[in-house]
Amino acid sequence: MRFLMWLALGVLVLFAVRKKAQNLARPDQPSQASAASQAEAGAAATSTGSAESMVCCERCQLYFPASEAVFKENKSYCCAAHAEQS
Numbered sequence: 001m002r003f004l005m006w007l008a009l010g011v012l013v014l015f016a017v018r019k020k021a022q023n024l025a026r027p028d029q030p031s032q033a034s035a036a037s038q039a040e041a042g043a044a045a046t047s048t049g050s051a052e053s054m055v056c057c058e059r060c061q062l063y064f065p066a067s068e069a070v071f072k073e074n075k076s077y078c079c080a081a082h083a084e085q086s
């Protein structure tokens with residue numbers, strides 16, 4: 001019988017933790033963990049930002065997002081100046 005009591009307690013704790021995790025996953029939910037969820041959202045934004053493909057400048061070997069690249073003769077450059085200089 002004692003074992004059952006501990007089992008019930010364990011299940012309760014498990015449910016409480018799951019509920020807390022669900023609250024963290026919802027940033028619009030006002031809760032005591034709003035700061036933590038904001039940090040999580042920031043981390044998600046950062047990870048999506050880094051998911052953008054990075055290209056290397058042919059001249060200075062600097063890595064930068066592909067959306068900022070200057071292309072010339074099928075080569076990528078960090079700026080128009082480096083594209084002109086090569």
Ligand SMILES: [Zn+2]
Binds near residue numbers: 057061062077078082
């Ligand atoms: Zn460059």
